[in-house]
Each structure stands twice: as C-alpha cells, then as structure tokens.
Amino acid sequence: MAAKSYNIPELDKKLADRRYHLSDTNPEFTQKILKTSRTIANMCYQCGTCTGSCPSAPRSSYRIRLFMRRCVLGLENEALTDPDLWLCTTCYSCTDRCPRDIAPTDVIMAMRNLAFKRDIVPKNFLQTVQLIYTSGHGVPNNDVNRAARTKLGLPADPPTTHSYPEFIKGIQKIMDHYELKENADRILKGD
Amino acid sequence: MHEYAFFLGCIAPNRYPGCEASAIKTSEKVGIKLLPLKGASCCPAPGAFGSIDLNVWYAMAARNLVLAEEMKKDIALICNGCYKSIWEVNHILKHNDELRDNVNEVLAEIDMQFKGTIDVWHLAELYYDDKICGVQKIKDSVTTPLSGAKVAAHYGCHLMKPKKERHFGDTENPMWFEELIGALGAEPIQYRNKMQCCGAGGGVRGYDIVHALDITNEKLINIQEAGADAITELCPFCQLQFDRGQIEIKEKFGDVYNIPVLHYNELLGLAQGMSPQDLALDLHAIDCTPFLQKVL
Numbered sequence: 001m002a003a004k005s006y007n008i009p010e011l012d013k014k015l016a017d018r019r020y021h022l023s024d025t026n027p028e029f030t031q032k033i034l035k036t037s038r039t040i041a042n043m044c045y046q047c048g049t050c051t052g053s054c055p056s057a058p059r060s061s062y063r064i065r066l067f068m069r070r071c072v073l074g075l076e077n078e079a080l081t082d083p084d085l086w087l088c089t090t091c092y093s094c095t096d097r098c099p100r101d102i103a104p105t106d107v108i109m110a111m112r113n114l115a116f117k118r119d120i121v122p123k124n125f126l127q128t129v130q131l132i133y134t135s136g137h138g139v140p141n142n143d144v145n146r147a148a149r150t151k152l153g154l155p156a157d158p159p160t161t162h163s164y165p166e167f168i169k170g171i172q173k174i175m176d177h178y179e180l181k182e183n184a185d186r187i188l189k190g191d
Numbered sequence: 192m193h194e195y196a197f198f199l200g201c202i203a204p205n206r207y208p209g210c211e212a213s214a215i216k217t218s219e220k221v222g223i224k225l226l227p228l229k230g231a232s233c234c235p236a237p238g239a240f241g242s243i244d245l246n247v248w249y250a251m252a253a254r255n256l257v258l259a260e261e262m263k264k265d266i267a268l269i270c271n272g273c274y275k276s277i278w279e280v281n282h283i284l285k286h287n288d289e290l291r292d293n294v295n296e297v298l299a300e301i302d303m304q305f306k307g308t309i310d311v312w313h314l315a316e317l318y319y320d321d322k323i324c325g326v327q328k329i330k331d332s333v334t335t336p337l338s339g340a341k342v343a344a345h346y347g348c349h350l351m352k353p354k355k356e357r358h359f360g361d362t363e364n365p366m367w368f369e370e371l372i373g374a375l376g377a378e379p380i381q382y383r384n385k386m387q388c389c390g391a392g393g394g395v396r397g398y399d400i401v402h403a404l405d406i407t408n409e410k411l412i413n414i415q416e417a418g419a420d421a422i423t424e425l426c427p428f429c430q431l432q433f434d435r436g437q438i439e440i441k442e443k444f445g446d447v448y449n450i451p452v453l454h455y456n457e458l459l460g461l462a463q464g465m466s467p468q469d470l471a472l473d474l475h476a477i478d479c480t481p482f483l484q485k486v487l
Contacts, residue, residue: 036245055387055388055390055406055409056395056402056406059402059405059406060402086242086393086394086395086398086399087395087398087399087402088393088395089238089348089388089390089391089392089393089395089403089406090237090238090241090348090349090392090393091348091352091387091388091392091393092348092349092352092353093348093352093386093387093388095352095353096352096353096354096355096362096363101355103353105353109241109242109245110245112242112243113242113243113244113245116242116243116244121242121243122394122397122398124239124394124397124398125239125242125243125394125397125398126243127397128236128239128240128394128397129239129240129243132232132233132235132240132251136232136233137201137205137232137233138201138233138235138236138239139201139202139205139206139233140201140205141204141205142205144474145205145206145208145474148208148471148474149204149208151468151471152208152209152212152469152470152471153212154204154208154211154212158199158204158205158211159199159227159228159229159231160199160204160228160229160230160231160232161230161231161232162204163229164229164230166230167230167232168232169301170254170301170303171232171251171254173300173301174247174250174251174254174297174298174300174301175247175251177250177297177300178244178246178247178250180243180244180247
C-alpha cells in the first residue's frame with residue numbers, strides 16, 4: 001500500500017521508506033546482546049511490564065523498557081553511555097513477569113559486559129575485582145571480625161582462601177586469562 | 192547425617208560470623224553436617240563480576256564447584272548471592288556444552304576440570320525439604336520457642352528468581368519461608384510488596400548508595416507498618432543492607448526504624464537455645480536487645 005501523500009516532498013519520501021533507520025544504529029549490537037544474554041530480546045513488544053515491576057524505576061530515570069528498545073533498534077552508543085545502565089539491582093522481577101518470556105535483566109548484564117569492553121564501568125565494580133585478585137574475597141576479613149570469630153569458637157580466618165592462600169594463584173590465573181585485573185588497574189588509573 | 196560442602200561466601204564469614212557459626216550448629220541438630228570447603232573464594236559476586244565479564248564469572252564459580260566435586264559432596268550455602276553464582280553456573284555448565292568447554296579450557300591452566308557431578312542447595316531449602324529435614328524436624332529441634340515475636344520474612348531475589356530457571360514455584364507470594372519461621376514459634380507477618388528487592392544487588396549499593404537505600408527504605412516502611420519486631424532473611428548481603436542500611440538511612444534521610452535484622456540461621460540458633468553471644472549479635476548495627484527481651 002502506497003503511503004498517503006501530504007504534498008510535502010521531504011515527508012512523502014520519508015513515509016514511502018518503510019525501513020527504520022537511524023544514523024547511529026548498529027544491527028550487530030542486537031546480535032551481540034542476544035548471544036551474551038541467551039534470551040530472545042528481539043521479541044520485546046514494549047508492553048512495559050518490566051518497567052512497571054522495576055524497584056529502580058520509581059526513584060530514577062532508569063527505564064528497563066527503554067533499554068529493551070535500544071537493544072532491538074541497535075542503539076549501541078545510547079545504551080552503553082547511559083549512566084542509568086548501572087541502576088539495575090538485578091532483582092529479576094521484570095524477568096519473572098515478562099509476557100514474552102524474555103529476561104530483560106540478562107539484557108542489562110550483556111549491555112554492561114559490552115560497556116566494560118569500551119572501558120565504561122563504575123569504579124566500585126573494578127575495586128571488587130582488585131580485592132578478589134589479592135585476597136580471593138570481595139569482602140575480606142578484618143581484625144574486629146577475627147576477634148569475634150575467635151570468641152565464637154571459629155578459626156580467626158575462615159577455611160577459604162583466607163586460610164589457604166595457596167589457592168589464590170589459581171584465581172589469579174583465571175582472571176589473568178581474561179586480562180581482567182590488568183584492565184581494571186588500567187581503567188582505575190585513567191580516572 | 193546428610194553431609195555437604197559448606198560454601199561460605201564473603202559477608203557471612205567476614206562480617207556476620209554468627210551466620211556461619213549458627214549454620215554449622217543448627218544444621219547438625221537436624222541431621223545435616225556442614226564440612227569446610229577448603230580454598231573456596233568469593234562466589235564471585237554476581238552483580239560485580241557478572242556485570243563486567245560473564246565468562247570470568249562462569250570460570251571463577253566453576254573453580255569453587257570443582258573444589259566440592261573433588262570432595263564428592265553437594266554444596267550447601269546460606270547466601271542468595273552465592274546461590275545465584277554457584278547454583279546457576281553449575282546449572283548453566285551442566286546444560287551448555289559450548290560454555291562448559293570454554294570454562295574447562297581455562298580451568299585446565301590450573302589443573303582443574305568441571306565435571307558436573309554435584310548439586311547446589313541453599314540450607315533453607317534443605318531445611319524445608321522433607322526428604323532431608325522438613326518443617327516438623329525444625330519444630331522438634333526448638334527448645335526456646337520465639338513466641339510473641341512478629342517476624343517479617345524477606346525472601347530476597349536470587350534464590351527463587353528467575354522462576355523459570357529455578358524450582359521454587361510461585362515468586363509473587365510464596366509462603367514456605369513463613370512456614371519455617373512459624374516452626375520456631377514466632378509469628379510470620381505479611382507486609383506490602385514483600386517480594387521487593389532489598390536494593391543492594393547488581394552493584395547498586397556500591398554505585399549509588401542513596402538509590403539503593405531508597406529502595407531499602409520503602410521496604411522498611413512497609414515492614415514497620417505491619418508491626419514487625421524483627422526482619423529475617425536468607426542472605427547476608429540483604430542482612431547487611433537492612434542492618435547497616437538503617438544506620439545509613441538515618442544519616443541520609445533522617446528516618447529511624449531500629450528493627451533488628453537476623454539471618455534465619457541466627458533465629459533458628461536462638462530457638463535452639465544458642466545465646467546472643469554464641470551468635471555475635473553485638474556485631475549487628477541495629478541493637479537486637481528489644482527483640483531478645485521479647486523472645487528469651
């Protein structure tokens with residue numbers, strides 16, 4: 001069916017073109033997200049159940065539905081540079097309620113992975129990486145806690161990498177395989 | 192005696208050691224033996240690590256799983272965040288050959304291999320499971336019923352959700368945790384939006400603490416409205432967010448609740464006759480005394 005003519009050449013031309021195109025669209029972005037998130041994000045029909053279920057939505061400008069649209073349209077820059085990307089608490093309420101059986105939470109995780117590849121990542125995530133690299137724990141032991149543990153009849157350090165530091169080398173090898181510590185140090189230094 | 196490798200995580204052993212001590216002692220009274228999982232690390236934190244690079248998250252969690260595979264024991268744990276990493280990565284790697292091969296390629300560098308020979312459980316689901324323990328057995332183990340106390344159940348997110356990948360059924364209004372609380376003689380209360388997140392997950396506590404606390408504050412309003420004497424949960428990270436969070440909320444928003452926050456294992460410990468000293472309740476930011484006076 002031909003588009004209705006409004007006798008405005010520029011508008012008529014736009015209406016005749018049924019492709020959706022924006023200059024900053026990257027179709028590969030959508031494909032990358034589908035692969036990493038292992039969910040059918042392209043099936044989103046924008047009902048908004050996700051945003052309606054989201055505990056972050058009422059107190060910020062974070063809209064999970066918007067990120068789902070950005071995924072479908074391949075709006076890579078818009079999605080990855082938006083600071084709201086990091087306001088998802090990963091509570092999976094949207095995922096449990098999605099009528100299309102999509103996991104929007106996993107779409108956010110995939111986008112965060114892609115953002116990290118471009119050095120876009122909040123500091124606190126990288127600090128956790130550094131802590132685990134040196135101690136094996138994201139929240140390491142301290143002296144107050146050691147004293148409390150001893151009083152409880154527990155060993156001052158738990159039987160984890162804290163008591164068996166010889167296991168830390170293996171953890172470091174895994175992280176080095178993905179150059180995670182190196183990248184974390186580099187990005188933090190750049191700040 | 193059912194034996195499990197006890198995966199500790201970070202916050203339980205390093206911030207709330209009472210959770211660890213009570214898990215070991217209370218489970219033994221209902222026929223569950225928790226053995227140390229030597230050399231385990233952070234699960235790693237699903238919010239922080241999963242957000243940065245899912246491949247590292249798979250491999251690091253797999254290393255912890257292999258330690259238990261080598262012990263030939265299923266893993267039991269007491270933290271929803273750990274459950275997300277350890278249970279979910281175990282599940283994914285058992286069912287996804289491509290990811291499993293990728294992980295094993297990395298693990299080979301440290302002479303390890305993920306075989307997929309064990310299962311992962313939250314201690315609370317073992318308590319609820321009639322084949323292992325069951326609510327009646329919990330009830331029978333109680334020597335000091337926590338009668339007269341109204342307790343709000345916080346299920347947390349990563350134990351039961353996403354529901355289609357888990358096995359807990361309904362995530363809109365589940366009641367099994369309330370049954371476990373009722374078994375201790377306490378009165379489990381219902382409150383508005385009980386399945387809402389504590390606000391801490393996904394790295395948000397570290398990224399934007401005011402945003403995280405605002406979510407916590409909404410839950411606390413609802414819990415206070417229902418007249419709770421205490422909050423109980425299944426996750427030391429939720430515990431930290433509610434417990435230390437109340438101090439931070441007081442500083443940042445001026446709202447005061449003073450509702451004690453106890454892990455279910457700590458509550459069970461009290462009901463089985465453990466003293467507040469045995470549980471290091473003095474390490475909690477919110478004073479538990481009013482609650483203790485009511486029940487002991």
